[in-house]
Amino acid sequence: MIPGTFEYHRPKSVAEAAKLLRKSKDGRVLAGGHSLLPMMKLRMTEPSALIDLGAIAALRGIKKTGTKLVIGAMTTQHELLASALVAKNLPILHETAILIADPQVRYVGTIGGNVANGDPGNDMPAVMMALDATYKIAGPTKARVVKARAFYKGSYETALKAGEIVTAIEIPVPGKHGFAYEKLKRKVGDYATAAAAVLITLKAGKIAACAIALTNLAPTPLLAEAAAAALVGRAPDDAAISAAVAAARKIMDPANDTRGTPAYRKSVGGIYVERAIKRAIARAAG
Amino acid sequence: MNDMSPNKAEREAKLEGMGCRRKRVEDVRFTQGKGNFVDDIKLPGMLFGDFVRSPYAHARIKGINIKKAMKVPGVLAVLTATELKGVNLAWMPTLAGDVQMVLADGKVLFQNQEVAFVVATDRYAAADGVEAVEVDYEALPVLVDPFKAMDKNAPVLREDLKGKTSGAHGPRKHHNHIFEWTMGDKDLTEAAFRKADVTIKELISYHRTHPSPLETCQSVASFDKIKGELTVWGTFQAPHVIRTVASLISTIPEHKIHVISPDVGGGFGNKVGAYPGYICSIVASIVTGKPVKWVEDRIENLTATSFARDYHMTAEIAATKDGKVQALRVHVLADHGAFDACADPSKWPAGFFNIVTGSYDFPVAHCAVDGVYTNKAPGGVAYRCSFRVTEAAYCIERAMDILAKKLNMDPAELRLKNFIRRDQFPYQSALGWEYDSGDYHTAMKQGMEKIGYPALREEQKRKQADFKAGKTRDIMGIGVSFFTEIVGAGPSKNCDILGIAMFDSCEIRIHPTGSAIARVGTKSTGQAHETTWAQIIATEIGIPSADIMVEEGNTDTAPYGLGTYGSRSTPVAGAAIAMAARKIKAKAQMIAAYMLEVHEGDLQFDIDGFRVKGLPEKFKSMKEIAWAAYHSVPPGMEPGLEAVSYYDPPNMTYPFGAYFCVMDIDVDTGVYKIRRFYALDDCGTRINPMVIEGQVHGGLTEAFAIAMGQEIRYDAGGNVLTGSFMDFFIPTAVETPVWETDHTVTPSPHHPIGAKGVGESPNVGGVPAFSNAVNDAFGFLGATHIQMPHDYWRNWEAAKSLGLIK
Structure with a gap:
């Protein structure tokens, strides 16, 4: 349960992270790490570099823009649970987040990691598909968006291309609903x-x-x-x-x-x- | 004496002796992260070892190439069977009289078997080295199912045993057969079955599981070439035996081996045996001249160090039509994996499985156990139970329920009808044990009253009617379990390990100021010995528990003992402690008599000192006597106040209990809810009720896990499917039911303080209570026996097989 050798980076901006990712060839971005780190410890995946997104302030936070709720990819499950905006506009996220793992994991685990990893066991992807969310993606050349409903291709296979990073999730706020x-x-x-x-x-x-x-x-x-x-x-x-x-x-x-x-x-x-x-x-x- | 003097109750309370809910003294360091576990040990220049393990369950090793590994920065050595052969350690003896590969010698026999040991400057380099070792395997046919082990064409697993028609426990019937062990009277049993009104027969399997202690197995070995001395810190439940074994197989004289068990984070049987990691760290230290640490990770612990259970028991009961049992016959197919590394006393290849007659008065019985090899991890150990006692208790408690169903009798009523009566103790069982004491009817009736048994059965009847009427999809089960444990191995007439009688020991030294140190041959792995051993001494000699330090686990300082497992600490070491204390008390009485200028017969012990009979003001406290022991002993007496006792128990002790589980199961999802769980334990004299309750809570939680989903599962290729806590069920506080504990007290007549041992009872009695509840729930729908574990999907499978799922 000891990972192989890797470089560790902690960039301050998405641009810098994207640059590091491009340079590293088989590097991986690190969000909460609850899926990636165990895989590395088992040496089932051995990235040459980890680019930790934890210091990028722009990737955190929840805000309402018009009829949409925009959630930064590095927002933790705990922050979702603590958010009045989420409680009011998207209570299903509350109901889902509270069922993810345990408090210790939720303090560190992020919504971005949960949706972007492609693990069929993760809870948020199905919820995002039901909500018709859109993932905002930064890439080596230009930013793009992909619908959650078009994102998942197979077990651990997603629409994310090499060098791309999910930066935010945009969710249309539904009207009165159950x-x-x-x-x-x-x-x-x-x-x-x-x-x-x-x-x-x-x-x-x-x-x-x-x-x-x-x-x-x-x-x-x-x-x-x-x-x-x-x-x-x-x-x-x-x-x-x-x-x-x-x-x-x-x-x-x-x-x-x-x-x-x-x-x-x-x-x-x-x-x-x-x-x-x-x-x-x-x-x-x- | 004046009004300011403490009264009797205050003096007694100050001692915090037996019966006191004294807080666990060891928790002061554990709750502050200040424990000292093996992995906390850091020695100058210490190296780390890590294993290359087999991905195959059965394969021939055609070659091992270490060239790349030796080039990994920090890697200093790679040991394989070839190197170990040079020191005659490629194989090691097991506790069960078999031999086991330390490192794969020519072939591998189970997935994750140890193949090579990489030694490096740190554990990261060692792990990189492991990745770089190249092993050329040739896959061989895999044997997973024990029922196919003795097929004519079954693959030959143990080529080293070729041509050996007998093993440590008698003749072998097949190349994958280990032993056959029988007990009881076969002819009389057969005769009873021929005459019986009613018989039942059922295959009752107890699946393979694992003790999975919080701390995995680990060791640090340090060989001093100049002095020729070896020091080993390890996660050992029995450090003294480990030292003897280490001396026997390494040829280092025993006095030059120092074995130390520091704080140990749970054992549950997992840390009784000797593992390749221990041996390899020792050899690596001898080879490199530096200390070498080996620390197992969770996957290694679950997949390679000892499993538990894997007993497949065909049970038959003969009874009269009014429900009086006449005979019991059991055949067991025991899956020991690739090597028989069963942790039992040496002459007991199936442990104390012959306690399988349980709490019932069977006139005759016969049992036979066949052990077989398969391509699975070797073992098995007694996971929080005395040797194979939980298997036996599960077998008889399920079989009694099956008989009750066949007779259309209430399972509690059937048990009451067949219990050994109080006036029958000491009781000779049909399979050879002498039960020391018991009062089963009282315990059962108390339990039935507390749980409200008749009302629960009424409620169940209503629920069954509702289910049949389509008003609900929930079914209700009431699990009854009444167990008799056999603990405290053991009397030298029955028990030894590699020829060493299974006594235990205590040495007590009273210091001049009246405080004390007690050293004991056992080793707490969480049972609170530092707390409870002091309580025994406090009551016996009148020194406050708080003034007594208890030390265990260092073979240089502690007297020789056989360790902690099988609930033996209190029955055996607890007795040694009381006996050593009584020696001190006897000398103290002589000193007190000299101080008070009376004959010692004129003194009586009074809580914390000696008083002259009839002259209450003439009193010497133990504190004063201790001081006198070091400066004014009677003429001719040796100074000092210390004693040693080695205790060889005259018999085992037989704790018992009545457990009840009330459960609801949704047949459509298989999801169960444990509504109530009541556990009455009779462990004889209760030393610390709070520690007992803690032990019962822990054991019940493990029983809950085992019965309801915890298993080591293999696929047909011998791959372990439950190699991490993601799949291996360890319940959290959320899933764990609320435990209702209760007790009766039937002291052991032969134990100095009447105590019997309790740590394992809840696992022994708990598993059948849960399983019986599930079976009881499905019973009215036609089920006779549903195999464990009873996880959600298997409950659904059971419902499906009964035609309940559309």
Whole structure:
């Protein structure tokens, strides 16, 4: 559990970080480090350089710009939990962050690291897909943006290209809505056995808008579009919910690991989708 | 005596003796980060060793190339089996009479087996060196399933045993067979089964798990070439035995070996055995002439140093139709992994598994254990239990529940019907033990009353009806477990380790000012010996606990003892402490008599000194007597006040308890909630109730973990799937249930203070209580026995197999 040799840098600006990253060839940026450092200790990844983003003030903080909430990539899970802006505008982030690991991890673990690493076990990517968030990315040549819904390509594979750094997450603030993040885990600090994020808007007793996304039920987080479509335009009754659950189960492709067999995880994954839908509906109506 | 003199109660309280909830004195340093553990030891010029480990579970080693590794800056040496052969240490003896490779000799037999030892100037350089060692492996067929170990075509694992038709414990039936061990009367048992009204038979598996102490195994070895002396600091639960073994295998004279166990961060059996890391650090220090440190990481600890359990028990009970047990028959298939490194007393290859008749009056019984080799890590150790006692308790407690179900009887009622009665003690069990004492009916009834047993059964009936009516998807289980432990190994007539009788020892020295030092042959790994040993002495001789320093773990200063495991410290060393204290008290009485100018028979001991009978004002405190011991002893008496006792116990002690678990399970997700857990323990005389409760809480938490998900799991290729705490279940405070503790007191009749040992009872009794609760919950839906561990997904699998999942 001892990493190989690497250089360590702690730049003060994104430009400097991008320059160091470009120079280092196989360097990695370091956010909270809770995924990267264990991988390095196991020597499953051996970057020649670590570029620590911790001293870049511009990457921290949460602000509201028009109808969007912009969260700096180096904002910690704890800062999300402590933010009144988040509580008021995006309470699902609260509900999700509190389920991530434990307080010690949340003081250090960042939202940027959580969304950018491509670990299917991370909780925030599915939530970001449900919220239709956009990732702001700094690169060696120019900045660009990628939708969360287009970001995840495979287990630990993302749209991020060599030399690029996620700098912020921009989330459209939804109007009056119901939400839920339902997560089954074996113990505090564990990755999800199955989890589901649901956002629902009701209008005149019918579901007007819905987004559903799944955590750790496939090699990537999944946007369950057919499941959401099964609800939109319908009254929030058991038949509609059953149809949505069945559609969500159809796209699940979970791994066989110590959390359970694929059959179990699909079965329980559907149940957690159902619970999240029901809770989101109750909140939307309340 | 005047009004200002302290009264009896105040004097007693000042002693903080037996029965006092004295705070743990060792916690002053532990809670401030001032403990001194092996990894805190830093010696000038110290080097670090790290292992190259096998990625294969079974492979031939065709070559090891160390050239690149030797070029890594800081790397000084790479040891392989070839180098170890030069000092005759490529293999080492195990506690179970087998031999084990220290470094892979020609082949590897389990994943993460030690292949080479890289020695470097710091641990980073050592890790880089490990990466650079090139090993050429040729994969061989892998044997993981113990049930296939004795197939005709099973791969040959132990080529070193070729042609050996018998081992340390008798004949071997197959090339992967280690031993067969039998106890009891086979013919009488068979006869009882032939006549029985009712019989049950079930394969009850206790899966492989691991003790996983907070601190991993580690050592620092320092060989002084000039003096020819070896000093080893290590995480040893039994430092004296380690010294003897080190002397026997290294040929360094025992007086020139100094073994020191500093503070040890938990053992749970994991630190009883000898591991390749210890040997390699010693050899590396001899080779380099410098101190060498070896520190295991978590993955190494979980995957290579000793596992526990992996017992597959086929249990049969014969009974009358009204539920009186007539006979017990058990066959065990024991998976020992690649080497039999079982930590048992030498003549007991299956430990004390013959306690499997439990708390019940079985007229006859027979058990047989077959040990086999597989391509898994070697072991196994007693994880917070006396040797194989938790396996035995799990087996009988599950089997009794299965019998109750077949008879349509309440499991508590069946137990009450078959308990050994109080008037039957001392009780000779059908499998050869003499139970010293017990009062099972009282304990069981107290437990049933406290938990509200009849009301819980009523509630369960209603819930079952609701479930069947489709009103709920929750099922409720009530787990009953009544265990009898066998601890305090042990009497020399039964027990030895490599020929050394399993006594223990204490040396007490009273200083002139009336304070004292006590040195003991055991070694606390968290059990609070520094606190509780002082309490025994305080009550025995009347010196306050606070004035007594307890020291363990240094083989140069402590008297020889067999160490701390199997809940033996209190039954064996606790007795030695009391006996040494009584020797001091006897001499103190003579001195007091001389001081008070009376015959010693005219004195009586009174809390903290001696008083002349009938003349209460004539009193000498232990403090005054201590001073006198160093300047005015009676003529002809040696000065000083000290004593040594080596205690060979006449029998084991038999703690027992009644545990109840109330659990709800959602069949659709398999998610369980532990609603209540009640644990009544009878460990005889209670030295420190707070320490006992702490031990019970810790043991129950481990039992909860084991029953509900903690396992060492392998895939078909012999790869460990649970090699880190991400997958190996260690519950946090959030998952851990609330524990309700209770007790009865049935003192051991043969122990000087009547104490029996408690540290392991909660693990022994806890596991069946949890498992019985799960099985009880599913029972009304048709389940007879669901194998552990009962994690969420397996509960769901159980529900699915019962047709409960659409």
